[in-house]
Amino acid sequence: MKELTKQQSKVLACVEVYLNKTGFPPTRAEICKELGFKSPNAAEMHLRALEKKGYISIQSGSSRGISIVKSQQSFEKNGAQMPVIGLVAAGSPTLAEENIEKRIPCDPSMFSDSFDYFLKVKGLSMIDAGIHEDDLVAIKKTTDVKNGDLVVVRLEDEVTLKYFKKNNHNLELIPANKDFSTIEVDLREQEAFVEGKSVGLIRTH
């Protein structure tokens, strides 16, 4: 495959980003706007070059008739890359780039319910539920949880993975290990934030 010039590479990336974001390809004018060109012909020329080099194909006469033949990066591959977040002691498990340990190629719909990220398990508090240290628990971001759900809860600056049980203002976070004790929270005295619930688990052997 022929090498791309710096500008051609930018244009290809622009098309891929647009496609990812909207689900359909950009027009010449939209590429121009994104990359700061002032003439649609600038985009046109780069697209023609990309077509000649085999990276895209252009359906002549069709609006937005661009399709990616060969993605320049592993970018927008086949499947999604789901982020893995460490169970950090301080703060909530956010999807900010600096908290992402790595990404795993898999489909967000691989479990019965969709999920948003993997949480890497620390400690042995859920071992009797077959959840080991370094297992990756698939978390769906939601506050809609029921008693008995395996949930991610933030208490102060501590994030924990436990079974959920709530009666009025009394919240119990129940471990699955007899050496650990249930965390009891009186919601009138302390706040607790439900970050999400587990919909599945994966482990690498």
Place this chain on the structure above:
Amino acid sequence: MKELTKQQSKVLACVEVYLNKTGFPPTRAEICKELGFKSPNAAEMHLRALEKKGYISIQSGSSRGISIVKSQQSFEKNGAQMPVIGLVAAGSPTLAEENIEKRIPCDPSMFSDSFDYFLKVKGLSMIDAGIHEDDLVAIKKTTDVKNGDLVVVRLEDEVTLKYFKKNNHNLELIPANKDFSTIEVDLREQEAFVEGKSVGLIRTH
């Protein structure tokens, strides 16, 4: 999610097929041609209905500005669908269609090593390794296994998932549950076929 009428369903399928084939969405006129309508307004009305019901979104004023919000089938998935095979008592876990319980959308490279299928775990013999009944163990087809690997072995017509340990002609298949005992095989007297080894595990909560 609201139900679709027969025609709306056809139009949505048409959009998905077109998108799969070309990489960009169809115009109203193209939908008409595909489905035999004679007025672009026919397509327009169906698209509006699909938008109202939440199946697609339409970027107003943009040509081909259709994006799929909720695919009607699991159709047009990009990623692979990995087969799940039950740990059948008789015969080896083959990939023949009749043995496949279902398929899970995920990437064969999601674990450190690639795998070929999921094996659905029966029984509690590996529970101390955190492997529960109905967990899906990702199996890589190989005979290249080392002592300590978690392997799928076939003895006669029995298939089992155990830890592997071999010294000369003495093979031990070790469970992870003190209520089960190690299976010892003298390879001079009985054959044992290594079907593959586990590279990971997934569980749906």
Place this chain on the structure above:
DNA sequence: TTATATACTGTAAAAATATACAGTATAAAT
């Protein structure tokens, strides 16, 4: 010095496209 390739601006026209409006037809519901 003269090409040659890259990288654009600026304009304009033809073609593609979305989309509104005015109808028609049919089956089911009220």
Place this chain on the structure above:
DNA sequence: ATTTATACTGTATATTTTTACAGTATATAA
């Protein structure tokens, strides 16, 4: 008997979009 929902045809137009053409500028190679 009349409304309501679905499912279209047919036409027209404003807008979007592609795409050709005529230039400009700069760096590199011959």
